[in-house]
Amino acid sequence: MTPKSYLKIIFTALVIGLIGSSCQKPQQVTWPEKTNETKPWTRWWWHGSAVNAGDLTANMEELEAAGFGGVEITPIYDVKGYEDQSLSFQSSEWMAMFEHTLKEGQRLGLGIDLANASGWPFGGPWIGAEHACKNVQFKSYSLKGGEKLNEKVQFIQPAAVRAVGHRVDISEVKFPISSNTNLQELALDQVQFEKPLPLQTLMAFNKNGEVLELTDKVDSDGTLNWEAPEGDWNLYAVFQGWHGKMVERAGTGGEGNVIDHFSEEAAKLFLADFDKNAKDIDLTGLRAFFNDSYEVDDARGDSNWTPLFFDEFKNRRGYDLKQYLPALFGNDTEENNKRVLCDYRETISDLLLDRFTKVWAGWAESHQAIIRNQAHGSPANILDLYEASHIPETEGTDPMRIKMATSAGHVSGKPLIACEAATWLDEHFLANLSAVKQNLDNYLANGVNHIVYHGTPYSPKAEEYPGWMFYAAVHFAPSNSWWNDLKEVNRYVTNCQSFMQNSTPNNDILLYFPIYDAWTERDRTILPHFGGHTEELTSQLSNHLIKSGYTFDYISDKQIGKLTCQNQSIFSGNVKYKTILIPATDYIPLETMQKLMALAEGGATIIFEKELPNDVSGLSDLAARQKEFQTLVKSLNFQTTGEVSSASHGSGKIVKSANVPELLNSENIYAESMADAGLWFNRVIRPEGTCYFISNWSGKTIDQWLTIQSSGKEAVLFDPMTEEMGKATVKKTSGIQSEVYLQLKPGETRILQWYSSAVEATDFPLWQTSNTSTDLKNEWEISFTKGVPSLPESYKTSELKSWTEESDELQKFSGTASYKTTFKKPAEDASTYVLNLGKVHESAVVILNGEKLGTLVGPDFQINIPGALLTENNELEIQVTNLMANSMIDLEKRGVQYKKFYNINFAAHERTNVGLDGTFTAMHWNPLESGLLGPVNLTALTKLSVELIKTK
Template structure:
């Protein structure tokens, strides 16, 4: 009996093990979970914070239903006529509105972020002159031995006032700024008052390198009590100026001075106002605090000083900057000028990191939240600023600018990397959903995995169309005529991000960012800003790598210190890499070069373009540091190999040469062929295996075998527009690469997920069109479902044209129309047909026999229909939404006023659309094409076996 039990037990274990082995051999190919965080978010503009619970709930429910996963509250300027509804920023009623919003967010599963400032940059009425942004001014004097200075050591700041959209005289502005009761109307951008500036230091420089500090010899009235010793003397007097930058686009209670970003006291003073008013408010539902891009210096002059700068400089750079003021301002030898200026700029960078970014991040964590930070445009190494942020965020369309944020996120291991998406895609009211998708795909292909629209205004339900709007947005709000198809776009983003967020980067190259070269090069201004638009410092090599299809992330000197080597892989906190590439570089810190050589000794492969850096950076202890550097580099024994030189060092290798392709091949780094096909892509690593996001924004269909630089046992295509999936066709896979058949129409994107074992899925079809086309002819019934200014009458037509050609009324209409017709099933035995809608303005949702087939955003409006879904006679319905533009044209021509905002009311994107009043106008536009223009056709297709 016991023996029988044992046999049964062994049999059970055998069967269980067999099932386990079988499960291990077969992967589960499933869509990842969709969460609030994988969905796109949107910046939620609160005009003057004139919000109320009823409309907050209504707005949030509409956004949630449209597929948004979260909202970022940014209070901005107000709407004329609603002044009495404004909630003063961060005061009691405002805090209640924030708390209510957070509770509604929890109910609706909408995440909530909050911009720390009303507008941008950080600042407000509680920031007084002592904590406001500063600049440095200087004067020079010459004295010979025995002479005394006749003039007083004084500098009077000249008055300046800049305002948005109108002229303001300085006499209209009172000091301090917080005493002005009409800041909303003034809309100040920058203010300086005429006043004497405080002296920071007075230094004298003699002919024999003698340096004297004369600061304590200057009387209160500016008289210098000093007689010059023998020889010629140059005197430098430094004064602390008031930069005068005001918070841009601020709402009620948020107007005022911008903070000194290099002062911890200023940062904490700014943040304390929130603390002072949030004591009894439950903000536990808040995910993150947000900071818009560093736009302090988009004004007259720069904010380039802080009162403690001399002390901070000496602590970091090891010498007293006051001894080198001639070099700071470019009046010493070329080499000394470059080195002192570099040290000054590096100190500014350190202060922006340590006194603002880190302080703000720590403060946020103390509130149980994180920070989402736009660091671009800062006078600092923005890679380090982004790395210190919980969620780095970028904006714009330049790949190098985007990759600054994503690189720092990848290297430091940030799970989310955000973008300010869809800003100024076109002129007002002319951006369509395909434009937005292209913008999103650009971000996704360069490593962003958290799309945040820019944005959606809060608007009361009773506001007249088009509701409340923001001057620089694409107006993706419920009043937009494209709103019926917004969820399709948002679902697409969520499907893509469900893969990209649950991944780690899989890039081959770390590209050193040679910021010390930029810091050492004198320009028109004291500071250099990075990532504001395009990034010229590495433009040539970055564009070469991108165009060729090499995958890379930028890395800073601070981040290089964190690298390790394991199994010949260079390990950063967030990802592994195959090599480090150092572009042609003049200056490099000694510590960075030492670390690179140490990495090579441990097995890393380091590539230097052209030559090793010529010198260490900076001024302190230069002779000793330069000696160590030359000893370090001269110990490398290079051997010439064709067009490159190689030095074996420890377990690794250092390469020099001007043919980057050859050196990268030498270290077994190869480009992705996808780039050569004009495809955008992002390669990541997921638990299941390597994963590619691939997007085609060329003007031709890609329909061919493409080599990928990763091996595949099995691969599955996931279509994020319709959630279809199926096995990809693979061949010739080896240990380093594979081939996959790619079929992508213009504007189409796919996810390609590799698996380590077999998957139980049908093949994703590769369609081959036959040389036949059936045009859908006959009557179309066109009825209008939503929009305005009024709903036009239904009409019937046998010829598809823009609905604007039907009547004057339809030229004014923006909204959605339903096109219905019937057609006979084509003859033949094709397994499927491509339904081509032809020309569509602007997006379309397709129904066949009452069943929704999908939403098409363009630029190609095609959808595949299986033969089984067709009946002998079929009803086709296409719901098409056009742009807001036609209704706006009518409003502008008839003088209807929708431009009723304070501050920047209502800027045009293009000069030709600026009216006599300086505001945007569409009065010169002709009605834009709208609706289903066609021709609509069916083309039989068959699935190819390749």
């Protein structure tokens, strides 16, 4: 081939390439696929399981129409007056209704989960004392050489009983618990019968370090047949007690003992009852079994023992706990006390993981189902419990508590991470949809991608208003006045979750959870519990990180053991992180320290806050482990520059400093500036590129450039409430950083999605308002379209104020009013106007000239109106819905008995709302402001020039 021919081929190839690239069409921008899992779900309480096929279908059709994607069935306490309709939990009749629900779920496209217990924690009438939760008790005795013990080796458990909402005497309760026929009325929380406890071991210790086991020298009546040898002897007798925790809020057939969560035999026995009763049931359509948190130890004392504990401890910790009973109970050297207690607590943690959580998960898989698990509140490393769950689920509002579940889900590659949303947002009937959205955004910003409301009671269609209700929840049910507007919130959740699901987390830091520090320090209870409140172990550091905009996931010791390093990045499965941050901690397992060093050797950067840990945890083979630990530490040659000390190790390094932000920035790990602006956010990776959920609950309007720690070819903004979308206004900066211009009113949300190629979309509009506005002070015609107790008469007014000021009848009304007025097109011509409704109680649907423009739930009640929709004369309708509180005040004052439930009946959230009968009351409330209060005005908008903004 001649050089000329070669050049001709090259030229032709270049031309073809250029033509091909010029013909490549920009990528179409669309919303991700919607499924029943991208929609929100709801907990569906079956009170007393007093359900029937017709009402089950009717309830489910209402839920599907409101935009729900699935339900979690939780049978709960009974309703007074409906005892003859209650179905005993997991009976054949109950199973028939469950099967009907599964079939209807398939017809309606609703997913179905099922709580394994009626109420919580796991337990029921088929759990006897042998498999019920237990505790440890001990007695100590002192003998001198030649003496015999002159008292019985015996522990009589005193009788005790606690019930919900009333006093019960132990004489009213029979043993066994299952023999009581009035358990709904008793509403037992914890029961301990007076009886001798079985001896687990008797050990003798002298000051010379001699240890003798005397268990086989104790007769059945407690007599010790042993004379103390020469010296001073301390005897420790360990007894197995009955903790006595009852299943909380159980319905008929679900009342009884809570299981021993540390016993595989007890877990399997509990689950076998479902197997027995469901053997002829078609479980097609069942997605998951559910556990409504641990919550065993919210009774008096801890459940902290199991019959095989001594054997389990020896197998797991490598030494015999019987030999160290003084240390277990805090009577040895301080060093031994701490280390043995740590080992005891770690063993409890292991048992809850291996003997309950994994057993339950495996059982669910045998039914072609998965588990959804609330692990918080457990005396265990809940990161490991969450990892063992197919769908980790959290609750509460503390970001650190939420991140315990989402972190475990991220680190272990879980596609769904759920939450129990909107529990006790306010007192009954006072939570509006703005508060609901804020609660949901808090979850979405902290990594949740599967919202489950708390919740919706099953209620018969013929039941009078307000129907059946749960004692501790926002009332997500058709009888709530804002039910129709909830559909818009559900659509919003669906849009957000369609982005947040089918994604990979994109957090920079793995934050070690130093649980061994907590396990080593003795406190008022023998077992610390985790995930119930802000985790004090890391709260100062973790709160600083999140408030500063650093992205992180918690990680446990077991999870660290599975990490790998490649190209200086740390991988947990296919999820990539930049570093591991170890908070200031005293104790760490040798295996964890060895793994951290191995990761550094492979190229990773490991960051320690302040200093390296002081010591290894636990007691077994302590001297050898301490020696190995010190060898690792001394192998590091730190060089200090400023506040940062660094030691090379292999192809990576170990760095330490008290100034964590400086440490992170030195490793090119930067905070997202959105946090400084008061924005909540979550960053993930989707097939198209980096994606952000961004929500504004700062209390102020955001209108500014923000630096973000990502980039791409182009970025698109999506408004998940209005479904508007368009190209973001972006400035590229150095590295992977970019700047994006954001406008967000209080309560607004955007999804920011990067794309790796050009996209076909118009620009997302950025607006500035004119200095003049048109006040709509015309006469308003107000009519009432839906609500209770009855529809009031229509009226007209030129003064917008709460409708409760119009008449006594309107003070009692909860529902929707239509506000209609007419107005002329503003003199200031514009392509778009903003309609500001001013003050609204509590949500509003905006309709212009017969066309629905949108639903507003607050806290900001503004909506943009295209100028093309305005004519010379326009009709504006605002459909405003208030809270159900006003109608409930009226019910209370009229003495209508809607609080007719067993067990807790209807509890108040605030003590000021507790009535004389101990239940919630709204009797003394004044009617809440309701309706459109305004002022209402219309203001012209002009688009901000992209060129102008880019130079701003």
